[in-house]
Every structure is written in structure tokens, then in C-alpha cells.
Amino acid sequence: MSEVRVAVLDDYQRVAASMADWAGLPGVSTRFFAEHIADPDALVAALEPFEVVVAMRERTPFPREVLARLPRLRLLVTTGMRNASIDLDAARELGVVVSGTRGSAGGTAELTWALILGLVRTVAADDARIRAGGWQEAVGLDLDGRTLGVVGLGRLGARVARVGLAFGMNVIAWSPNLTAERAAEHEVRPVDRRELFGSADIVSLHMALSDRTRGLVGEADLRAMKPDAFFVNTARAGLVDQDALRKALEEGWIAGAGLDVFDAEPLPADHWLRSSPRTLLSPHMGYVTEQSYRIFYSDAVEDIAAFLNGAPIRTL
8 A cells, every 4th residue: 555645734833743643653654734724725735645634623624615626635534523614515425534533621611711710800911011010900800709601501611610600600501402400400590591691790602603503692692791791702703793792892892802712713913803902812722732632633543543444433
């Protein structure tokens, strides 16, 4: 068998090679791409020689028009077991196997709390103020006794809710399919959509992106929030009407937003959020932890080995 060529995309931190035993794949050569390739034509040109591609989450989309121009591609591995940026129907039609990996739930929930705490205690602004020679100006907010509204009480939302309870917060939750039993299991109070957005001091979003949930949080929801409330999104930017979010921040409907996900990633230099007031921004770092990366890349190596042995695993 001729050598199999593997491309590992979007290795921003240049650590993928050290996170798994790529050398343990016999007859395989691996190339790691540190720079993001946004242009579809440039992506096709770069990937044309490769039979296997490993994609990091949804950093690089693979729509039909890209997949159709990669005739050598036989296996596409995505980290995680869901990737809305891959056209799975097109992959099947074109004979491309798509496999996923396991992941770690802790990182995103932990970053959610980093953003919440950073917002209510003005951490970034205070750091900048000290470095500029200043001292105390802001007055922080206590979390004890305040209300946390969790939109989506799944694996990640439930973790975020537990921390809120530990801080002494009143935790409420809503999602289109939330049951009273699920809420009781996690000791939170189920409420309707209007009450959650209208009464929460902090709204944290934890839904999966799909055709059904795209634009889930709209202008009416953001306008319903209290002017001293904060909005946090570590899920997907597509869940939120971005025009409404921009108005909410620029016109002061809400006190601020902590965002780890964006409608264009990496965030373009001229993107409005780079100069938006009342924001704390993180460059999609929720899942970017050593533990997650070791699981992602080790499973990717397993996926490739299984495929080359004729028995693909974790197929999507």
C-alpha cells in the first residue's frame, strides 16, 4: 500500500504533534497546519494531496462544494461527535467516511464561569487599569443571592448550574424541551422563556446549534433582560441574532456580554465586536484544554488506524 497522507488542520497552538502517538500509524505521513485556511479555493489546493483530514471542531467548514473537489479524500475526522460545519449527506454520497472523537465536558463549563466572574468583577478592566497606573474604580457584584438563568440544561448547562448553586445563586432554567423532572434532578427551577430572560441577573447559553435552534435568542429576549444583567455565550454564535446582540451592547439594553464564540472565526480585524463596549471576549477557548486535546487527538489516531484496518469507528 502506498503511503497515506494525513492533514491535521487548525493546529493554532502548534501542539497537535505532541498530544498523540502519530508515529504509531504505520505507512502514514502527517502534516500539521497551524494557520487557518479560510478561503475555500486555498483550502482545496492545500488538501488536494491528502487521503485523510483531521478537523478541529468547526474551525474549518466542509460543505458539499469543498468535499466534491477533494477526490482523494477518504476519511474526515472531526474532534467531538457533532460538527454542524460538515455536510454529512455530501460526505456519504461522495464515499467519504466521517468519524468523531470523545471529548471532555469540563473545559467549556469552567470557561463559562471564568467569563461570568470576569464580567461581574471587571477583571480585564481592572488589570488594564493597574497596568496603566490606576487603582480602584469599579464596584463588583456579588453572585450570592442573584439569579442565574441557564438556557439549555444538558451536559454543559447542568455543570454550570451546579456551580451557580455552590455560589448561593438562585438557578432557573429553560429550553424548548426541558422537563420538570430534568430540572428537579439538577435542583434548579424550570421557568418559561419570558421569565428566564426577564428575571435572570446572568443568562448563560448552552444549546446545540441546529436548524431548529439557529437564531434562538433574538431581540425580544435581549430586550426583556434587565439593564444590569449579563449575557454569556460559550455555545455557538449562530444561536443568537447577532444584529440584536450588537444593538443590546451598543444601546445599553444589558450590562454586558461574555463571548467565546463568534459568527466569523478567527474574529476578523474589522469585526464590530473588537470595539464593542460592555464585552469580555475569549477566542473560542472553551474546549481548548490539555485534557480535551489529548482525548481529541488520541481518538483521531485511533479513528485513522481503525479506518486503515477496514473497520471504521465512531462514524457519524
